Amino acid sequence: MTKPCAEKILVVDDAVDTLEVIRRNLMHVGHQVWTATSVQEAVKTLETKPFDIVITDFRMPKTSGLDLVRHVRENYKHMEIVMITGYASIPGAVTAMQTGAHEYLAKPFTDAELLDVVHRAAERIRRRTPFDAPVATSDHNWGLLGSSPAMQAVFRSIQKAAQSSATVLILGESGTGKELVARAIHYSSKRRAAAFVPVNCGGIPEGLLESELFGARKGAFTGAHESRAGFFQTADGGSIFLDEIAELSMTMQTVLLRVLQDKAVFMVGSRQPSKVDVRIIAATNKDVENLVSKGALREDLYYRINVIPITIPPLRERGEDIPLLIRHFSARYATELDKPAPQFTDRVLHNLQNYPWPGNVRELENVIQRLVLMAEGDSIDAADLPELMRFSAIQPESGLRSLADVQAEHICNVLNAVGGNKSQAARILGIDRKTLRDKFRSANA
Ligand SMILES: Nc1ncnc2c1ncn2[C@@H]1O[C@H](COP(=O)(O)OP(=O)(O)OP(=O)(O)O)[C@@H](O)[C@H]1O
Ligand SMILES: [Mg+2]
Structure with a gap:
């Protein structure tokens, strides 16, 4: 430890x-x-x-x-x-x-x-006091960027959450920065000197989860020659980040509920509870109320966790953050690749701001990384973009555009109109989900 x-x-x-x-x-x-x-x-x-x-x-x-x-x-x-x-x-x-x-x-x-x-x-x-930098700017907060009102609200919630040890539930689509927000809360709280322990609840086999989380006493099962600390003991005094909380089985949800109520854990193989002082930050990219109404998430656990809810809006709803993120990622990858940071033309910025970003900031980051890597000159032009982002890039004098161009723009419009829901978009477009997925894959290839 x-x-x-x-x-x-x-x-x-x-x-x-x-x-x-x-x-x-x-x-x-x-x-x-x-x-x-x-x-x-x-x-x-x-x-x-x-x-x-x-x-x-x-x-x-x-x-x-x-x-x-x-x-x-x-x-x-x-x-x-x-x-x-x-x-x-x-x-x-x-x-x-x-x-x-x-x-x-x-x-x-x-x-x-x-x-x-x-x-x-x-x-x-x-x-140092939490967030000694002014918050209401486009400043970097623990690597989290955003000048949009929506992100400013997220920064304020982080600040508020950092002042207590109440449980936090972070909601947001995949790639919106849930883990960064969790880290920001921990590292700006009084717990920062102790550990931040991220746990992917869906990534650990059910049979191992309990001993991974709560530790196991010597002799608890064959092969347990020594007592072993779990994630909760490692996070003692600090924070545990339970990512993909909705992936927990009903049994584990019940166990977790007890931990929240008693502020104590039972190591596997032990009947003695051991007190732990751990702040729980949970996250999911699922529609959490729907999970509760379907019975997939225990309602009492939901209420226990949802003390401070923080919702991170999808990137397509905060287009004003996109230029900032582009600058940030291109500077980062240029430094990493030891190249000068390329310029992005206005047209490129326009196209990237109008793309629906189903993979959110993570997708944007990957696209910028690849653009910087492939850049030959000192500027990135619309023609360098992946196909789905290239719409209206080349407006011919005649005004007559290519089929690919019109198609890309139409797909983006439909996706934007249905709030990024790919199944709904595919239905409207009259293609199956796989075809739509393939189009995105070629955009991100
Ligand atoms: N506001 C932001 N500013 C800078 N980088 C960001 C921001 N949001 C996300 N990122 C970057 O995007 C990537 C994805 O972020 P993160 O892993 O926190 O997302 P997530 O919501 O946990 O995704 P998932 O649901 O897929 O686990 C990371 O590389 C992160 O650094
Ligand atoms: Mg994550």
Whole structure:
């Protein structure tokens, strides 16, 4: 189990031996440490975990540590940054601080100096008030972007939720950012120093779920030679994210209801309840009221969970967020691919804003990633877009458009009109769902 004071730290340096020394020192005092040998690798690693502190070398062969500082400042506002340099010079330090590094460590440094700097960063994290950045802007909040009124309302709900430990239910279609919202709540709450534990309720076989969630005592079943902590014990003092809550069987729903009522869990094989202090954040992309009325979700569990509901609207209902997200993802993938960020023509922006995005932000992110990867020049034109997004791209002088063009536009219009419901759209279009799916697949191929 992680120590409550342990910080998640990413150390970036092209010198592998320096990395190793730093890693060992930090792990020795209980931190969790990951390493990367380049800015590109660091950018990728940052996406996999919610880090607290980034320690980066200044001079690295391909991309400078300053670029990483900028990237972290832009995308992960809450992270503390420590810049290391072998060329300790006042101008370098000034630039680093102006770019957003909090601390500066000159090589060679002693173990004590390193631990001191990290300790100060950890202290700042603990003292910081939730969301110290102004919220009512298009600012980055834990990697969540959105200037639309709908997203601003989501930010306010996150802030409110962060002030208590009440159970949260996050609703939203697939790819709308439910997990990001859950993380934002945890990392801006008082629980941030303890663990955030995501659990995909549909991804664990029914027979294992109980011991995975609540742990198992030694001897509980064959092969259980040691007592093992479950997700709830790991999340003690922190938050557990129960994703796809509707996938829980009726039996597990009953067990979970008891946990919520008693604030205690029973390890498999134990008759003694053990108290846990865990904040529950649940999510589903299903129509939750429909599930309750069908009897697939226990009504009493629904009421227990739905203390603070947060609904994330689908992307097609907040088109004003699209340019912001495009800029964000293209800058991110350009940095990752070590290319200049391409320009998007007005026409492209127009088409992307009018596309219904059934896969929401995740789909947009994938499309932008591919466009940046494939870009040859410095701008992206409508002709570069996937077929379904290319409608009206090339308006011939005669005004006579191609069948593919008209078809793509029509499909998008119908999908927009039925709120992204693909079955309904297919029915109206007179094609089967599979044909429609294939059209989207070719749009995202
Ligand atoms: N508002 C946003 N700003 C920036 N990135 C976002 C936003 N919303 C979603 N994303 C990105 O889109 C992707 C999908 O987000 P996430 O996994 O949180 O969605 P989800 O609602 O949990 O999806 P699913 O229901 O499929 O599990 C992630 O890569 C996430 O970083
Ligand atoms: Mg998810």
